[in-house]
Amino acid sequence: MPVIWLLIVGAAAGFLATRLMRTELGVVETIAVGMAGAVIGGLVLRFLIAMTGALAGLVGAVLGAMLLLWLWQVYIRRK
Template sequence: MPVVWLIIVGAAAGFLATRVMRVNLGVVETVGLGIAGAVIGGLVLRFLIAVTGALAGLVGAVLGAILLIWLWQIYMRR
């Protein structure tokens, strides 16, 4: 089923891309372009999610540490 889904998404993506870029291609070329675009876009998107996920973890850790320091300063002053 994933192969069929890739062909369907690739066909739609290729069709939209050729219309946006105003390029006239045949059906096979359009589907191939869309499938290749889906593979490349999927890899780039997974890379960006992994990078932003790591950065989000770092930001969350820093914010958590700041919160703990703030709470420690408030409650240890007493």
């Protein structure tokens, strides 16, 4: 069940992050970015704010995914 929840939160976070950052990615990349963002953002948010719950996880996942997309745009894709 945790893997399914990670996929759902990752898909939602990746979708929101790609829309907020105006980045076009495929479905697999969007979910991967969201999952990675969920891990990064969830750890950072829980460490700094010490909040728990689904809403905090989603907010952290979106913030982490946005950070990952920004780093990808700046250092890897270099427009």
